[in-house]
Amino acid sequence: MGTPETSREPCPDRILDDIGGAFGMGAVGGSAFHFIKGIYNSPSGTRLIGGTQAVRMNAPRVGGSFAVWGGLFSAFDCSMVYLRQKEDPWNSIIAGAATGGFLSMRQGLGASTRAAVFGGVLLALIEGAGIMLNKLMSAQQNMPVMIEDSVPAMAGGPGFPTGIPGHAQAQSAQESAATNESESSSWFGGWLGGGKKKESAASSDSKTEILESFDAPPVPSFEYK
Numbered sequence: 519m520g521t522p523e524t525s526r527e528p529c530p531d532r533i534l535d536d537i538g539g540a541f542g543m544g545a546v547g548g549s550a551f552h553f554i555k556g557i558y559n560s561p562s563g564t565r566l567i568g569g570t571q572a573v574r575m576n577a578p579r580v581g582g583s584f585a586v587w588g589g590l591f592s593a594f595d596c597s598m599v600y601l602r603q604k605e606d607p608w609n610s611i612i613a614g615a616a617t618g619g620f621l622s623m624r625q626g627l628g629a630s631t632r633a634a635v636f637g638g639v640l641l642a643l644i645e646g647a648g649i650m651l652n653k654l655m656s657a658q659q660n661m662p663v664m665i666e667d668s669v670p671a672m673a674g675g676p677g678f679p680t681g682i683p684g685h686a687q688a689q690s691a692q693e694s695a696a697t698n699e700s701e702s703s704s705w706f707g708g709w710l711g712g713g714k715k716k717e718s719a720a721s722s723d724s725k726t727e728i729l730e731s732f733d734a735p736p737v738p739s740f741e742y743k
Contacts, residue, residue: 529595529596529599529600530596532592532595532596533589533592533593533596535592536588536589536591536592537585537588537589537592538585539588540584540585540587540588540589541581541582541584541585541588542581543584544580544581544582544583544584544585545577545578545580545581545584547580548576548577548579548580548581549573549577551580552569552572552573552575552576552577552580553569553570553572553573554569555572556568556569556570556571556572556573557569559572586621587617587621590617590620590621591613591614591617592613594612594613594616594617595609595610595613597613598612598613607642607645607646607649610641610644610645611638611641611642611645612638613641614637614638614640614641614642615634615635615637615638615641616634616637617637618633618634618635618636618637618638619631619633619634619637621633622634
């Protein structure tokens, strides 16, 4: 037997599971539909009572019809799994066609054929939609994440290549400028630096001399003579 579907129960238990799910879906949907219909068809003053009465009369019938359809569909599906020894969408399509045709056998061959075609097409659409959704979800999960850096990478930094064009030229230019500055400071540093020191010393001496030569005005005394 092929690989079973992970979202459904194994085949013997699948029939009971589908019967219960179909009955619940039919009962809830039928209750909502017949409650609204009962309220609409009831006279004013008794609309709520008419809606609840319509639910009590029709909801179990609709739920039972859904349960019969779900049970037959699961039985045919498990039969196809056993006969074909694998699980694929074709089992559901054939089971839907067989269920529709089997439930309409009392109405004649033509009605049974039309119901079988309708059931097969409906299940084919459902299975196709499920396959497309699964492919889209798997494609989104397997899509690689692209991270773009807005700041340019520095050459020689951790995690970045050192041979980036443009960075090597900038680095060599910086190194040459640094060597030129060091050479100029070694050759002319003594002269320029010494001159600056002498100028600064002379300016400080002149300032002190000016301040010392400047005579302050006498302090007035307020003594009475």
